[in-house]
Amino acid sequence: MNDMKKLFNQVLPIAAIAASAFSVLTVTSTTTTANSSSAQRTQPQTEMVAQQPQPTEVRALPVQPVDLTGAAERALPAVVHIKYVQNSKVQTVEVQSDPFEDFFSDPFGGFFGRGQQGQGGTRKRQIQTPKRTATGSGVIISTDGYIVTNNHVVEGADELTVTLSDSKEYSARIIGNDKTTDLALIKIDGKNLPAIQIANSDDVKVGEWVLAIGNPLGLNNTVTAGIISAKARTLGANGVESFIQTDAAINAGNSGGALVNTDGQLVGINAMLYSQTGSYSGYGFAIPTNMMNKVVDDLKKYGTVQRAMIGIMGGDVKNFVDAEKEKGNEIDLGTMEGIYVDKVVEDGAAEEAGIEKGDVIIEVDGQKVTKFGDLSGIIAQKRPGDKVTLTYLHNKKKVTKQVTLKNEQGNTKVVKNADLDVLGADFREVTKAQKEQMEIAYGLEVIKVNAGRMKTAGVPKGFIIQKVNDESMKTVEDLQKAVKEANTSKDQVLIIKGIYPTGKKGYFVVELAE
DSSP states (O other), X not given: OOSOBOSOOOOOOXXXXXXXXXXXXXXXXXXXXXXXXXXXXXXXHHHHHHHSOOOOOOOOOOSOSSOOHHHHHHHGGGEEEEEEEXXXXXXXXXXXXXXXXXHHHOTTTTTTSSSTTXXXXXXXXXXXXXXXXXXXXXXXXXXXXXXXXXXXXXXXXXXXXXXXXXXOEEEEEEEEEETTTTEEEEEEOOSSOOOOOBOOGGGOOTTOEEEEEEOXXXXXXXXXXXXXXXXXXXXXXXXXXXXXXXXXXXXXXXXXXXXXXXXXXXEXXXXXXXXXXXXXXXXXXXXXXHXXXXXXXXXXXXXXXXXXXXXXXXXXXXXXXXXXXXXXXXXXXXXXXXXXXXXXXXXXXXXXXXXXXXXXXXXXXXXXXXXXXXXXXHHTTOOTTOEEEEEEEXXXXXXXXXXXXXXXXXXXXXXXXXXXXXGOEEEEEOOHHHHHHHTOSOOEEEEEEOSSXXXXXXXXXXXXXXXXXXXXXXXXXXXXXXHHHHHTXXXXXXXXXXXXXXXXXXXXXXXXXX
């Protein structure tokens, strides 16, 4: 959507402030002796200067420390305007029943079948949603029309119109999107388009000059300048984060735009601002290109992101130590930098490496990790099956081991769950320990519930699915097959049966139709 993701929803009027820049100039006066009258006119000045001490040489202060015009010229043509349209729809929603309304709309009190869910209960009602339009930005990454933007710019769109810097318009289609990183890949039918050069985001340094290019607040083709303020920032807004922070002005409409270096090369995709007012306050955040490249490649090749997992839950060592100090506990982990491991996921890569709760991860493939954003940024560039070398502290002693990264299902297979996206949830096969504990032979554990059909139906995280439409669910592929079959059937319904973590049996009805 065009409204940049914000950590605060309070919106205040935007004040336009005009700033003037001043520079120090040195002026050298000369004495003209062309005729006597001019000599007389300059004589008092000459005498006055003669009485003053000779000035020392003063250099003019540069107005701008680096020339950014070349970078802007190279990058501007590759940044596009995206118009989002979501058409009006009829949706069925549940509303609280009004017993008086039910009686007067049906004086027989539901005797003939109307208003049966009244008396303070809920009932279904059809509503007409309004047509919605929004705008954002995108970056052309290939001459044949692939464009990267934010997921929140295009998610749910019925129509997407892309306008280039030369005002040419194209219809666009979504190739794939990833909510976890807030990235999306769209495509327009064009040739010889002005694709941007992509730099290695790992090479950017704090203090380096950058430009933010996009279409903020309806002001198309806007360029703002600033520096890299920090790297590997995490804000808790997305599932996977390792933001580049900048003080280049970013506002609503900049979403999906380009953050470029002084050579005009892309180093990040502008994603959000941090503000208490809803407008720019000095803190903008971009998704680094190294993370973007991997997501784009996966969406092109697989239709979904192949996400690698170390298999831990934890956070920054400093945050953990500070939290323990507030409780009155003195903690010595042997370092104040790194990732404190709070939980090790069963059958994950970390468990195989021997990592335990209380350990501290300090390096990945020789790269120092001081905070969680560093770890997220490195792992986000990997795929299940990739091997990495982890260095961690166990009882303050350094241990180094090579591990094989796995996916959320706990294996290294390619995940082809594009058809499962409609459910808005993630699944994994139950572990051996779960089978023994719950005395079951098979099942799929719901490990995450996002917005989608599963959440609407009330399916909770941790629920173990054993049957769908009377078919046994032993693998994620079984569920994918069931969804495909149900989606093409007349009813478009999934009857899900299984058990809660407590052992209680339950079932849910998941409607796939809009």
